[in-house]
Amino acid sequence: MLTLADYGWDGERERSFSGFRADGLVPGRVVRAELGRCDLVTETEVVSALVGTSWGAGERLTPCTGDWVAVRPATAASSATVVEVLERRTAVVRSSASRTSQAQVLAANVDTVAVTVSLADPLKQGRIERLLALAWGSDATPVMVLTKADRSADPISAASEVAAIAPGVEVLVTSAATGEGMDALTAVLSGTVVLLGPSGAGKSTLGNRLLGEDRLATGSVRTSDGKGRHTTAWRELVPLPHGGVLLDTPGLRGVGLHDADEGLDKTFAEITDLARDCRFADCAHTTEPGCAVLTAIEDGHLTRRRLDSYHRLQRENAHTASRTDARLRAELERPKKQIARQARALKKFPHFKA
Ligand SMILES: Nc1nc2c(ncn2[C@@H]2O[C@H](COP(=O)(O)OP(=O)(O)OP(=O)(O)O)[C@@H](O)[C@H]2O)c(=O)[nH]1
């Protein structure tokens, strides 16, 4: 029997939950979310629960896979109901490709984001940089997982090419087909793990290999049943045999950046470092005199492609930010504000945590 601790519940969470417990509520983690209802694991069972409105504020709650929630248990008269979504420590947020620019939380409370890219196809550097910006922006730890090494003529040089555009990120070469790199992968994955990558990158196949069983539907299975892909926002949270839990997301067609300033700074860490030496604090690294970034390109320390990619993703990020509507922004900011408030409280009252 698995406990909530297997799903990542910890002492800090338990302490901040005491008020809810006093009110007869129990904690649960969302393993699958749909509009208005979700599947949860609680200390005693797996339940299907209705999603209510937030207690104090009366806002409609929108829990997503990975969220910790406060649940009112089922009674003879009513089904189990989610009454609050607990503070998100991390969140993978993308801006969908739609014109209204809806931000969408793909996964909450993730510890490791495994960015999966297939070695069977030519590497697309811009796409890798975009996925890394999304991963860094979540506040979880990104890991680059190159898949299908059995389909590549030279996986080692592919890996060093990726390492060059992924400063500070561990790069692993794997093959679900031969088992190559699986032990190394198991070793670096910790806590709640999400596999993030384009459709067909091999995420589900890799996930099944990590789980040691065919839990997740792979491309071949899905196409054979005749149903189209991407038809549902199906996501599931499954415990891993060596600890931690795996969150399977469907392949992403468009991963627009949302509020990704910090994510971009970390993705392009060497540019962020160089920029400190630019003459102007607000240097845009385009034509400014005394620009350390442009000098690095002239000296051959930085590629023009890399700077162009940085500029392109920054422009896109600024554009989606300007289109995100206020309600959504408030919803996404709420957990962050909670974190900031708690951090301030901790500073003021160091014993607060104990
Ligand atoms: N040769 C080889 N093929 C692989 C490997 N891993 C996955 N594949 C194949 O790649 C295809 C896509 O794999 P999936 O696991 O469905 O990819 P996915 O990333 O989950 O795709 P979506 O569900 O669309 O996001 C399938 O036909 C797999 O059999 C591998 O290590 N080697």
Ligand SMILES: [Zn+2]
């Ligand atoms: Zn500059």
